Amino acid sequence: MIKVEHLSKSFGDLKVLDDVSIDYRPGICNMVIGASGSGKTVFLKTLIGLIQPDAGSVSYNGKDLMAMGFREKTRFRQKIGVLFQNSALFDFATVLENVMFPMDFFTDWSRSEKKDKAEYCLERVNVKDAENKYPNELSGGMQKRVGIARAIALDPAYLFCDEPNSGLDPYTSILIDQLVSELTKELGMTTVINTHDMNSILEIGDNIGFLYGGKMIWKGDRHSIFHTECKELRQFVCANSLARNIIEQDGAYKD
Amino acid sequence: MNFIDYFRMDFLSFLNVMIRRFLMNIGRYVLFLKMVFRRPEKWKIFWKQLIGETDKLVLSSVLLVSVISVFIGGVLVIQTASNMQNPLLDRMYVGYMVRESLVLEFCSTMVALILAGKMGSNIASELGSMRITEQIDAMEMMGVNSACYLALPKILAATLFSPFLMLLSFVLGIAGGWCVVYLTDIIPLAKYIAGLKYCFNGFYIFYSCFKMSLFCFMISSIAAFNGYNAKGGSLGVGSSGTKSIVTSCILILMFDLIVTQLMLY
Numbered sequence: 477m478i479k480v481e482h483l484s485k486s487f488g489d490l491k492v493l494d495d496v497s498i499d500y501r502p503g504i505c506n507m508v509i510g511a512s513g514s515g516k517t518v519f520l521k522t523l524i525g526l527i528q529p530d531a532g533s534v535s536y537n538g539k540d541l542m543a544m545g546f547r548e549k550t551r552f553r554q555k556i557g558v559l560f561q562n563s564a565l566f567d568f569a570t571v572l573e574n575v576m577f578p579m580d581f582f583t584d585w586s587r588s589e590k591k592d593k594a595e596y597c598l599e600r601v602n603v604k605d606a607e608n609k610y611p612n613e614l615s616g617g618m619q620k621r622v623g624i625a626r627a628i629a630l631d632p633a634y635l636f637c638d639e640p641n642s643g644l645d646p647y648t649s650i651l652i653d654q655l656v657s658e659l660t661k662e663l664g665m666t667t668v669i670n671t672h673d674m675n676s677i678l679e680i681g682d683n684i685g686f687l688y689g690g691k692m693i694w695k696g697d698r699h700s701i702f703h704t705e706c707k708e709l710r711q712f713v714c715a716n717s718l719a720r721n722i723i724e725q726d727g728a729y730k731d
Numbered sequence: 732m733n734f735i736d737y738f739r740m741d742f743l744s745f746l747n748v749m750i751r752r753f754l755m756n757i758g759r760y761v762l763f764l765k766m767v768f769r770r771p772e773k774w775k776i777f778w779k780q781l782i783g784e785t786d787k788l789v790l791s792s793v794l795l796v797s798v799i800s801v802f803i804g805g806v807l808v809i810q811t812a813s814n815m816q817n818p819l820l821d822r823m824y825v826g827y828m829v830r831e832s833l834v835l836e837f838c839s840t841m842v843a844l845i846l847a848g849k850m851g852s853n854i855a856s857e858l859g860s861m862r863i864t865e866q867i868d869a870m871e872m873m874g875v876n877s878a879c880y881l882a883l884p885k886i887l888a889a890t891l892f893s894p895f896l897m898l899l900s901f902v903l904g905i906a907g908g909w910c911v912v913y914l915t916d917i918i919p920l921a922k923y924i925a926g927l928k929y930c931f932n933g934f935y936i937f938y939s940c941f942k943m944s945l946f947c948f949m950i951s952s953i954a955a956f957n958g959y960n961a962k963g964g965s966l967g968v969g970s971s972g973t974k975s976i977v978t979s980c981i982l983i984l985m986f987d988l989i990v991t992q993l994m995l996y
Contacts, residue, residue, distance in 0.1 A: 526868055553874035564865040578873045581772050 477501060478523065478634065478666055483532035485515075485522055492518045493529070494690040502633075502666040505657050505680040509671060510687035511712060516670040517561070519687060520638050523668065524556060525549060536634065554582050557627030557665075559637040563619040565611035565626070571598065572607040575626045582630060597625040601655060617648040621655070628659060635660065635667040641676055653679045674716035677701065686712070763956045766878040767886065780884035788850050788885060788951070789892040793899065795849060796842055800900040803841070804907025807832055812917045822918040826926020829908045831935075838900040839939040840987050843946035846893070847979040850947070851954040854885055855975040858958030859968035867959070882955035886948060893947035894940035901939070938994050945986060950979045 478500040485493040492515040500506040508516050521527040523534055525541050534541045536552070544552060565574050575594035579585060585593070598604045601621040603614075611619060620640060627635060637656060641649035657680040660667040671677065677684065678698050686694035686709050694706040701713060702722060714720050740748070771777035807829045815825060858881060861867050870877040905927060912923045954975040961971040 521868075524872060526871065550874040550876070553872055556872060558869065558872045560865045560869055562864060564869040566866055566869075567861075567864075578875075580776060581873065581875055 477537055478668070479533075479535045479538075480523065481533050481535075483519070483522060483529050483534065485518055485527065485529045491690050493522065496532070496687070496690075496692045498685045498692055498695060500666050500668055501683065503661060503664050504667070504682035505660055506666070506668045506683045506685075507671060507677060507681045508668065508685050508687060509677055509681075509712070511672060514687045515690045516672070516687055517638055520636055520668065520670045524558060524636055525553070554578070554630055555633045557630070557632035557635045559620065559623045559627050559635070559640055561638045561642055563611070563623035565619055565622055567611060570608050570610055571603065571614070571622050574611070574622060575629050577626065578630050594625075594629065597629050598622070600628070600659070601625045616643050617645075617652065620644065620648075620652050624652075624655060624659070628663065631663060633665060635665045637667070637669045639670055639672070641671070641673055646675060649673060649675060650679060656680070672712075674713065674718060678718070678722075688712075759960070760953075760956050763878060763882075763959065764952065766876065767882045767952075767955070769876055769879045771879055771883065772876065776880075777884065780880070781888055784884040784888040785892050788853065788888050789896060792846060792849055792896060795845065796896050796900050797903050799842070799845060800838070800903040801907035801910070803837055804829065804833065804904035804909075805911040807837075807904070808908040808911045808923070809915075809917060822922040823926040823929060825918050826908070826923040827929045828926075829923075830905065830927050830931075833901055833904040834935045834939050836987075838897045838904060839942040839946065840983065842896060842900050843893075843943060843950065843983050844980055846896070846947065847950045847976055847983060850889060851950050851975040851979050852972045854951055854954035855958035855961075855972040856968055858882070858955055859961035859971040862959060862961045863964055863967060878955075878959060882952070882959065885955055886951045889947040889951035890944050893943050897939055897943040898936075901936075938990075941994070942987065942990055945990065946979075946983045949982050949986070950975075953979050953982070 480496060480498050480500075483493050483496040484491070496519065508519055510516050518527060522529050523541075525534075529542070539552075541549070541552070565571075566577065569577065572591070572594055575597050576590045579590040579593060583590065595604060595607065598607055601624050603618050603621045603625065606614060606618055606622070611622070614622065624637075624640075635656070640656060641652050644652065653676045656667060656669065659665070669676070669680075681698040681701070684694075684696055684698065684701065685692045686706065688694075688708045694704060694709045696704065701709070704710060704713075808825060811825045811828045811832075812822075815822070815828075858867070861881070867877045867881070870880065909920075909923065912918055912920050954972075957971040957975045957978075958968075961967045963970075
């Protein structure tokens with residue numbers, strides 16, 4: 477369980493996050509949605525402690541992340557898996573070495589144990605054939621899959637995905653979404669996904685928060701999104717033709 | 732703040748901004764070094780990294796340093812010989828002066844300035860591109876001390892093994908001079924060799940090795956600092972490399988003066 481309370485962050489005069497509060501539960505796909513530049517990535521990076529907020533708190537099962545010391549935070553981060561927007565795979569390592577990287581640091585397993593675990597993770601995301609390739613030899617979708625394999629290598633309790641399907645074709649996007657959703661349920665992780673992709677939202681959005689101008693102005697799920705009174709969210713949803721069709725058929729947003 | 736903004740300020744505001752920026756950068760550099768010089772999480776990984784970085788930063792510079800040293804040694808012989816035409820001066824002094832020039836200044840300071848370009852840009856661009864592609868963030872998120880993991884092996888490899896480059900440069904510089912003397916007969920070979928042996932002070936070798944270590948520490952740590960804190964995409968990576976080289980070159984010359992004053996007088 478992640479509890480975000482009154483989170484605020486500014487860069488100079490620009491207020492990027494303004495008093496954001498939300499709870500995230502385990503075993504479901506929690507989503508942060510919003511247009512480009514609405515503060516989603518800053519919000520996600522603040523949740524995982526890469527950006528220090530100006531005010532507010534983020535607590536993981538009651539433990540305040542901001543109050544943790546350097547060593548405690550370092551230990552805690554081993555429970556967090558992150559899939560970055562551009563996958564952030566290490567250029568200097570092969571796919572297998574990328575997945576083994578966190579195990580090299582934080583386990584005392586033998587090389588064969590680490591290799592077995594890495595191969596299991598790669599198999600789980602369907603890229604086992606690419607284990608000896610370097611990241612620049614992979615397609616965007618494969619890089620995302622390897623990124624997910626690396627994120628789940630140490631069986632994290634929390635998974636954060638920053639726009640997991642940006643730059644991917646619709647079919648690969650859906651596969652990535654389904655993979656994240658399956659892993660979330662299977663491992664019982666608390667997953668938070670940053671996205672502006674309506675297909676993803678409609679596919680796996682169980683608990684959604686809509687960021688607009690730095691404020692979390694709407695909370696709900698993928699079903700209630702079509703019946704919202706929030707004007708800004710309606711505009712955001714109606715930008716997608718698939719969602720527009722559903723709305724027209726359902727007769728939602730009549731006013 | 733861009734370049735034009737500086738012209739709009741009055742002198743005191745300009746000084747204020749520059750001093751604040753300078754002090755802030757020193758503070759950030761010290762904090763960065765504090766993060767770098769922590770105990771590595773896994774020694775086995777650290778040793779592997781250290782060997783890799785020694786190969787990448789020091790061994791890969793051997794060819795560059797060798798070629799430059801041989802030619803500079805030869806040029807020094809010709810220039811010294813052509814400027815010592817006085818019949819009262821023994822031709823042996825050509826060898827003596829070449830040796831002293833090489834050991835006191837060329838093999839440490841000049842080679843360090845050359846390495847500031849090669850090593851500095853290598854480190855800054857590698858770490859800078861890792862920063863902008865979020866690879867460093869990914870390491871941090873795993874709980875790895877990325878500054879220690881990435882920068883410590885580079886800094887230690889450059890600091891500990893660069894004296895070997897200085898010694899190599901010295902030997903090859905002398906050899907380059909020897910080749911020129913042998914091929915052109917600009918001075919008698921026996922005189923050149925006698926000059927090389929004349930009044931040899933072993934402390935100068937230590938002094939030069941020390942300078943080289945210090946300069947390579949500065950080059951690698953400044954480049955790592957700039958690369959680690961790179962911002963703003965590929966332009967940021969480029970500017971971190973440029974900043975590293977310029978800062979390193981200025982500091983090398985400043986510290987050359989300070990160390991020489993402290994160690995030789």
